[in-house]
Amino acid sequence: MPRRSRFAFLALQAPSRRRVNAWLAAAALGGLLAGCDQPLSGPPAAAFKGIDIAGAPYGRGFALTDFNGQSRTLADYSGRVVMLYFGFVQCPDVCPTALTRAAAVKQQLGADAAQLQVIFVTVDPERDTPELLRDYMAAFDPSFMALTGSPEQIKAVADEFRVYYKKVPTGSTYTMDHTALSYLFDREGHIRVVLRHEQTADDYTADIRQLLAEKPV
Amino acid sequence: MKKLLIASLLAVTAGAWAQTTVKVEDAWVRGTVATQKASGAFMRLTPSANARLVAVESPVAGVVEIHEMAMENDVMKMRQIPGLDLAAGRTTELKPGGFHVMLMDLKQPLKGGESVPLTLVFEDATKQRFTQEVKAPVTALGGGNAPMPMKPGADMKPGMEHKH
Numbered sequence: 001m002p003r004r005s006r007f008a009f010l011a012l013q014a015p016s017r018r019r020v021n022a023w024l025a026a027a028a029l030g031g032l033l034a035g036c037d038q039p040l041s042g043p044p045a046a047a048f049k050g051i052d053i054a055g056a057p058y059g060r061g062f063a064l065t066d067f068n069g070q071s072r073t074l075a076d077y078s079g080r081v082v083m084l085y086f087g088f089v090q091c092p093d094v095c096p097t098a099l100t101r102a103a104a105v106k107q108q109l110g111a112d113a114a115q116l117q118v119i120f121v122t123v124d125p126e127r128d129t130p131e132l133l134r135d136y137m138a139a140f141d142p143s144f145m146a147l148t149g150s151p152e153q154i155k156a157v158a159d160e161f162r163v164y165y166k167k168v169p170t171g172s173t174y175t176m177d178h179t180a181l182s183y184l185f186d187r188e189g190h191i192r193v194v195l196r197h198e199q200t201a202d203d204y205t206a207d208i209r210q211l212l213a214e215k216p217v
Numbered sequence: 218m219k220k221l222l223i224a225s226l227l228a229v230t231a232g233a234w235a236q237t238t239v240k241v242e243d244a245w246v247r248g249t250v251a252t253q254k255a256s257g258a259f260m261r262l263t264p265s266a267n268a269r270l271v272a273v274e275s276p277v278a279g280v281v282e283i284h285e286m287a288m289e290n291d292v293m294k295m296r297q298i299p300g301l302d303l304a305a306g307r308t309t310e311l312k313p314g315g316f317h318v319m320l321m322d323l324k325q326p327l328k329g330g331e332s333v334p335l336t337l338v339f340e341d342a343t344k345q346r347f348t349q350e351v352k353a354p355v356t357a358l359g360g361g362n363a364p365m366p367m368k369p370g371a372d373m374k375p376g377m378e379h380k381h
Contacts, residue, residue, distance in 0.1 A: 090321075092257025093286045093313045094293045096247060100361055127254070135250035139358040170297050171280045173255075173321050180293040196291055 088124035245364035279322025329357025
């Protein structure tokens, strides 16, 4: 195998500015650029608190069923910013924390709250019945929507979002490992930003506000 | 630091002849909705001497386990651990993002304002087991990641703290 510079992949992949921005954002998240609030170069592009994944070849949408039994795709929420999260109800820690944060974000949005749609996709469709999902969402915010589907449908959507999930036996029952990222779509239904679990409600609100400020469709 | 050292020394010395006790603070349980079968309990534990939390029992749950949550590459992983070592005089927190007591096979929904009895089973340095009863208030689901505000002493009665 011929020796290549360790940066050869940059030339090979010919990354777009967007992709570079995404990497910069990722680096900033990692604390490498912490404290640097000046844009490095280029156009005054949106500096999201999360990772800018505009143009990503994944996370294009979903076809699932809501807790009222109605078929749902991303297009149903067109005109609103959508925040999508994968989780399961029997989760003691990250899922309720994420939903509590989502409720706080809605509060912070104030008059714009109705322009955000929070969607929870279960990775545990066997145990998370539509009734349970409805009750669970209502405990956080009556506007939150939860989607479910057959195990095959859930698998297809998770694959589309590069979301990992796995059943892990514990005692006589099981728990779920799962990706704990939140995905933001703009009003036109394009995937734009990924936020991590460790980020604050303020970070989430800032990015959602930025997407809301873009010109409506 | 010096204070801590003295406290530790005292604890170690005391451990040689006195019973180990564990201070339990800010215990809380996350509320659930109907048909939800699992939840988590959280608290702060400070033992007088080295000890280990080895089990938890509760009448509200069919199965209770001690779990550790970790984020690996943005994937949430939750695993049962056989026990949780507690260092003398130091506070170990069971909190979202770390350790928790996993309540499974719940027998009824846990509503905000109620409290859940928990029996914490510890082992002292000589592997002798002792238990401690706690009444952990339920924070309503959606009510955040913090214990319910409560009256001092409402969670533990004197004399309930320690029994061999």
